[in-house]
Amino acid sequence: MIPGTDALLPRPRREVAAGAVHVPDWLGEHRQRELVELCRTWATGPALMRSVTMPNGGVMSVRSVSLGWHWLPYRYSRTADDAGGAAVAPFPDGLRALGREAVAAAYGPDEGDRYEPDAALVNYYDADARMGMHQDREERINAPVVSLSLGTACVFRFGNTENRNRPWQDIELVSGDLFVFGGPSRFAYHGVLRTLPGTAPEGIGFEGRLNITLRRTGLG
Numbered sequence: 698m699i700p701g702t703d704a705l706l707p708r709p710r711r712e713v714a715a716g717a718v719h720v721p722d723w724l725g726e727h728r729q730r731e732l733v734e735l736c737r738t739w740a741t742g743p744a745l746m747r748s749v750t751m752p753n754g755g756v757m758s759v760r761s762v763s764l765g766w767h768w769l770p771y772r773y774s775r776t777a778d779d780a781g782g783a784a785v786a787p788f789p790d791g792l793r794a795l796g797r798e799a800v801a802a803a804y805g806p807d808e809g810d811r812y813e814p815d816a817a818l819v820n821y822y823d824a825d826a827r828m829g830m831h832q833d834r835e836e837r838i839n840a841p842v843v844s845l846s847l848g849t850a851c852v853f854r855f856g857n858t859e860n861r862n863r864p865w866q867d868i869e870l871v872s873g874d875l876f877v878f879g880g881p882s883r884f885a886y887h888g889v890l891r892t893l894p895g896t897a898p899e900g901i902g903f904e905g906r907l908n909i910t911l912r913r914t915g916l917g
């Protein structure tokens with residue numbers, strides 16, 4: 698794949714691996730704009746958006762804020778323990794509804810009805826930010842992860858469940874795209890290699906990349 702050229706090619710809905718479904722252009726521009734506005738609000742608290750410091754002292758280049766449950770390495774908390782200690786904002790009903798719609802779009806209406814996300818991670822990537830290969834595995838159960846991308850496009854690497862190495866697939870995630878990974882792909886390694894500055898749609902009034910993941914923690 699030559700970065701940025703995906704825009705010239707058809708982008709069909711695709712099951713990238715068993716249980717991992719990419720639905721391009723799932724959110725229309727109006728809903729993208731609404732979500733960007735909500736992200737601006739969520740970024741300001743009660744817990745502030747911040748860069749996570751890892752146990753080895755490394756600081757993530759992505760900035761993030763949590764809703765419902767606060768994610769920090771490698772657990773969830775009801776308080777923002779590494780970001781001032783504020784109580785975490787409640788998980789918004791609107792995101793629950795959106796999550797169900799997303800799972801229905803990926804797996805069908807029955808799966809959608811069963812989906813009860815209770816945590817969201819909102820990630821902001823500036824032009825230099827990226828995210829190393831990792832598993833989302835602080836959750837106690839294997840309900841699917843719903844990922845929504847807004848703003849600048851990125852190269853997303855979706856790997857395998859065994860390790861950080863090949864096989865993997867590199868997929869361009871564009872503003873409005875939905876990616877759901879569950880079932881046999883729920884614990885697949887994944888990461889963001891880079892963003893593709895200059896690719897945000899003009900209409901959404903935002904440069905930089907936002908990603909919202911919805912999860913079910915299986916806690917409390």
Ligand SMILES: O=C(O)CCC(=O)C(=O)O
Pocket residue numbers: 818820828833844853870887888889908910
């Ligand atoms: O930004 C993305 O597309 C992926 C984010 C992610 O993997 C995470 O927050 O765990």
Ligand SMILES: [Fe+2]
Pocket residue numbers: 831832833887
């Ligand atoms: Fe992740």
